[in-house]
Amino acid sequence: MNTSPVDDALLALAQSFREALRQSVYVMRRLDSEEQLSSAQLGVLKMALDGGARVGGIARNLGVKVPSATEQIIKLERAGLVRREADPDDSRAVRVAATAAGRAAVENADRRRNEYIAGILGTLGQAERDAVEAALPVFDKINNSLQNQARN
């Protein structure tokens, strides 16, 4: 007799939310598996677009540890999509910058994936699209909460 109706509603929402997230994971995997660049690599590449992201920053932003970021960066470098250069201000640091090929790859990959998703979104009714649009900022907020909470 210790549960209030408020709690129950929250827990039920949490359950549905978790289920949607789990599905999303598989959907993302599938999407990634049909592309050349994984979505993590695409994320790295985007951060490298403005010409000088640091490895640590990339890792933090991506939600992974530094060695995992290094690994992806090396793959991108081998593919000719980014360059690693010394940081002029701090020679411990490495700056990761997209090459021209890298820029092109981002645009291509983004366009392809967006068109694919847009195709699905296009089958929704306007009210449904509105619901998604309204929820996305909240999802962002939730994701950030969860990410920060775990960042100990």
Place this chain on the structure above:
Amino acid sequence: MNTSPVDDALLALAQSFREALRQSVYVMRRLDSEEQLSSAQLGVLKMALDGGARVGGIARNLGVKVPSATEQIIKLERAGLVRREADPDDSRAVRVAATAAGRAAVENADRRRNEYIAGILGTLGQAERDAVEAALPVFDKINNSLQNQARN
């Protein structure tokens, strides 16, 4: 000059949607990494609750290939959470059933995760919670579309 404003809006929504999904993947990974059962294993276990899920069905439902499902099932079996038994109707098939320990594990794992997420959802305003609640069924719909599309 071939893009209509409608398309642009859809593509922009698609972009935001993708970004939210990518974040969700990392959030799920983090959540999973702090628990005994991965969310995939928890999914298997839930299907095994009613006493006889087949391997192929589990795989399909989970969005993975059969050998991947087998792998998780074997782990759960070794942990004493499910039993594999012959299907009385079709001796090619295997029925996966949760043990008593498995049932308990599901309840525990679900409760823990739901409480954790509910804690985050509790920090949202009512309007934000409503937005999430309204969007979840649409997310489900989208996830299913994407899953079916890839199921070739």
Place this chain on the structure above:
DNA sequence: TATTCATATTTAGGTATCCTAACAGTTAGG
């Protein structure tokens, strides 16, 4: 009934991503 084709699962082998721990070089404070 014998053969053949289809279905259900497991096994074997390989890939991608992530992690922790240990190492090397650089910076900055005492």
Place this chain on the structure above:
DNA sequence: CCTAACTGTTAGGATACCTAAATATGAATA
């Protein structure tokens, strides 16, 4: 200076997924 803190790479290991091949059973058909 010299030590502590920081940035990144290397090495080694875990996990989850996949495809292809093997095994066994079921169904269809000649």
